[in-house]
Amino acid sequence: VSATGIDAPRTVLLAGGVGGAKMAEGLAAVLPADRLSIIGNVADDQEFHGLWVSPDIDTLTYTLAGLIDRERGWGLAGDTTNALARLAALGEPAWMTLGDQDLALHIHRTRRRAAGERASTIAADVARALSVGPAILLPTDDVVQTRVRTDEGWLSFQDYFVRLRCAPEVRALAYTGAADAKPTAEALDAIARAELIVLAPSNPLVSLAPILAIAGLRQALAGSRVPRLAVSPLIGGATVKGPADRMMTALGHEASAAGIARFYAGLIDMLAIDERDGADAEAVRAAGAEPLVLPTLMKSAEDKAALARALIAAGQARRAAA
Numbered sequence: 001v002s003a004t005g006i007d008a009p010r011t012v013l014l015a016g017g018v019g020g021a022k023m024a025e026g027l028a029a030v031l032p033a034d035r036l037s038i039i040g041n042v043a044d045d046q047e048f049h050g051l052w053v054s055p056d057i058d059t060l061t062y063t064l065a066g067l068i069d070r071e072r073g074w075g076l077a078g079d080t081t082n083a084l085a086r087l088a089a090l091g092e093p094a095w096m097t098l099g100d101q102d103l104a105l106h107i108h109r110t111r112r113r114a115a116g117e118r119a120s121t122i123a124a125d126v127a128r129a130l131s132v133g134p135a136i137l138l139p140t141d142d143v144v145q146t147r148v149r150t151d152e153g154w155l156s157f158q159d160y161f162v163r164l165r166c167a168p169e170v171r172a173l174a175y176t177g178a179a180d181a182k183p184t185a186e187a188l189d190a191i192a193r194a195e196l197i198v199l200a201p202s203n204p205l206v207s208l209a210p211i212l213a214i215a216g217l218r219q220a221l222a223g224s225r226v227p228r229l230a231v232s233p234l235i236g237g238a239t240v241k242g243p244a245d246r247m248m249t250a251l252g253h254e255a256s257a258a259g260i261a262r263f264y265a266g267l268i269d270m271l272a273i274d275e276r277d278g279a280d281a282e283a284v285r286a287a288g289a290e291p292l293v294l295p296t297l298m299k300s301a302e303d304k305a306a307l308a309r310a311l312i313a314a315g316q317a318r319r320a321a322a
């Protein structure tokens with residue numbers, strides 16, 4: 001039993017950006033730092049102005065470092081965009097907001113990548129430099145990128161998400177590089193040693209699917225014998241923010257708690273669904289996951305910690321019963 005008064009299982013969280021970071025904060029609040037490892041998403045990564053930008057990993061890192069802009073959910077609090085305005089004045093595209101202070105991280109990352117360092121070493125060093133307690137792990141050191149097919153053709157993820165504000169209908173998704181990507185030893189080791197695995201309420205199709213598309217990682221999760229639990233990113237059948245519900249429908253998945261359970265079939269034992277979706281509990285069970293009906297909207301620090309405690313308790317109960 002930890003200082004926070006709950007059992008502290010070694011926990012691995014799979015997380016995307018903003019939704020993932022909220023869950024990470026909750027778990028970080030109730031677990032000792034050495035009991036939490038977070039495997040983030042690199043498939044949103046893209047080069048801008050010659051710099052390698054890794055939005056989801058940076059959202060996780062800045063959130064856990066307490067530096068995040070809370071209003072937006074991404075970027076550094078209090079940052080300015082003078083450099084971006086100068087780039088625009090030079091005729092450069094400036095639709096991807098990169099703050100002045102944020103640019104330092106992209107410069108640092110790009111220099112080290114160019115020198116041949118592993119992406120995951122850089123991410124771990126950045127997290128340490130910013131005093132992040134939990135381990136931030138990358139699923140792979142290889143380049144994996146989500147591509148989005150719309151009626152105008154294939155787009156990079158940021159083109160679709162930021163430049164076009166998710167307006168085009170999504171016809172297909174691809175995770176380029178995933179088929180050949182090698183999982184990192186750190187991510188595999190964390191899964192092997194985990195006592196609880198949590199899939200954050202992240203976008204299933206573009207935040208967690210690119211991680212799960214790496215064969216070695218998917219197999220490790222599928223073969224794990226510890227409680228594996230996902231939190232639905234849908235509340236009342238709709239996303240809290242972002243295009244996950246529309247994307248699921250467009251790609252033939254049901255945008256509901258049961259649709260989430262089916263999407264993660266074989267990878268999860270339990271699915272936390274919001275109280276507003278309680279009527280879906282039996283459909284979730286029919287899809288092979290034990291439903292946990294809980295308040296899943298995370299606004300305050302207390303909401304996040306309460307959800308994290310409930311997940312840990314459910315995992316411990318399942319382990320005790322096994």
Ligand code: GDP
Nearest residue numbers: 016017018019020201202203207233239240298
């Ligand atoms: P992104 O990479 O920044 O788009 O963030 P993620 O993929 O990690 O998370 C996006 C998803 O988080 C969306 O589908 C939201 O519905 C979901 N989400 C955001 N906040 C909450 C919350 O408080 N509770 C739940 N259950 N889902 C949330």
Ligand code: CA
Nearest residue numbers: 016017044056
């Ligand atoms: Ca993302």
